[in-house]
Amino acid sequence: MSTISHFVGGKAVSSTSGRSQPVFNPATGESEKTVLLASTDEVNAAVETAKAAFPGWAATTPLRRARILDKFKTILWDRLDDLATAISAEHGKTFDDAKGEVIRGLEVVEFAVGIPSHLIGDYSAQVGTGVDTFALRHPLGVVAGITPFNFPAMVPMWMFPVALACGNTFILKPSERDPSASMLIAEWLTEAGLPEGVFNVVHGDKEAVDALLHNPDVKAISFVGSTPIAQYIHATGTANGKRVQALGGAKNHMIIMPDADLDMATNALMGAAFGSAGERCMAISVAVPVTDAVADALVEKLVPKIEALKIGPYSDSEAEMGPLVTEQAKERVLGYIDKGVEEGAKLVVDGRSFKQDKQGYENGYYVGGTLFDHVTPDMSVYRDEIFGPVLSMVRRDSYQDAVDLIHGHNYANGTAIFTRDGDTARAFSHDVEVGMVGVNVPIPVPMAFHSFGGWKASIFGDHAMHGMEGVRFYTRIKTTTTRWPSGIRDDAQFTMPTLG
Secondary structure, three states: OEEEOEEEOOEEEOOOOOOEEEEEEOOOOEEEEEEEOOOHHHHHHHHHHHHHHHHHHHHOOHHHHHHHHHHHHHHHHHOHHHHHHHHHHHHOOOHHHHHHHHHHHHHHHHHHHOHHHHOOOEEEEEEEOOEEEEEEEEEOOEEEEEOOOOOOOHHHHHHHHHHHHOOOEEEEEOOOOOOHHHHHHHHHHHHOOOOOOOEEEOOOOHHHHHHHHHOOOEEEEEEEOOHHHHHHHHHHHHHOOOEEEEEOOOOEEEEEOOOOOHHHHHHHHHHHHHHHHHOOOOOEEEEEEEOHHHHHHHHHHHHHHHHOOOEOOOOOOOOOEOOOOOHHHHHHHHHHHHHHHHOOOEEEEOHHHOOOOOOOOOOOOOOOOEEEEOOOOOOHHHHOOOOOOEEEEOOEOOHHHHHHHHHOOOEEOEEEEEOOOHHHHHHHHHHOOOOEEEEOOOOOOOOOOOOEOOEEOOEEOOOOEOHHHHHHHOEEEEEEEEEOHHHOOOOOOOOOOOOO
16 A cells, blocks of 8 residues: 655655544445655744745746746656546546646646736836836745645646746645545656655645645635635634635526527536536535426436446546545535425435445445426525535526525635526626626636636635636735936935925
């Protein structure tokens, strides 16, 4: 059984904490690796390493930083399959889904390679007689990313490429459930020429997280995970003087209007609800058909597709959906299905009945695709983020009723509407109080040159991730006002200076 260590100062390092935990293959249910868990002292030592590397990296020209990231990008492209395999083996998502994850993360690397133009400052000449002003963005120092299990490559790549390009050094604390992807990334960054200590990986649990939150040399924290933990990260980090962006949970709705292309909407729902076994913060978990006629027709189209879902391990090239990440995740999802039945929702397709019959995979963490109809807003399957292959249908009589339903939910991460009507689509995209909106697009994750982030209880902090929001988060403004001797007055001024 292999052991996954930390990566600090350009090399793998072991742990003296004496703590570790198993890493499971979700497809088989077997423990295949062990990951070491860092102590507070070990996290602080990694921060010291990153702090020592910061002055040299910050002084490196943006163009040279970009060239290193560009080489890393090339390595990623060449070894995409290797990284996707590592993700699938520990997360359970299908191989093609894992490749898609890597590509979406790689797009942020491509954006970061353009950092010389993203860091262009502002200059104003002659703001006063003989006076000029310019503003430049400067890196913060040591910054950290705390990332979730569901995207072990993509979410870290939402963070560190922009952070590094801006001149910061980085500590990554990935999920201990699927840690191997972060180690490959660290090795490949070093191979691309990143100096020692600029990018570091520490594995761990709450002890490691708290160490990052309380270390005064960590200037900013990026986080993606559940809303309760996002609230904790934001509150604790800001209380310790850090800049924090903490992305939380989601309950994403998709409105299906009477004029929608139902075949298109059905296929969109299948991918958005059941792709990656529903373990996506942008998964559509609530379908909102407008009118019973639309709902009935949608159910008729969905049921045979859900029942025909090909569920299996990532090694099965025909699999459309894999297992959940852990036994605990499986039990949690099954519990929500039980609760939905108890609360009176109509269980149209029951994923609890799925049994994996492929030899060697019978003990994997599989749950079949599940569909509830006649769900009401007071039910737990509607209120809570289930993070599994469970689609709830909430019927509404009108467009406005559907929008009001969305506005009544605590989460506001992503949403979508399917319609042929431009007026309806425009009104929805303008008026709906959600951070990311799709029109006939079920999972509206922005491209890397735009920014990712929800509203309400789906985000804590003032900046979304990647794009120019990422550049703003990982830098701070310094404004300089200059006047040279030929323009200096020969008398002292004791009033507030004015430059006009």
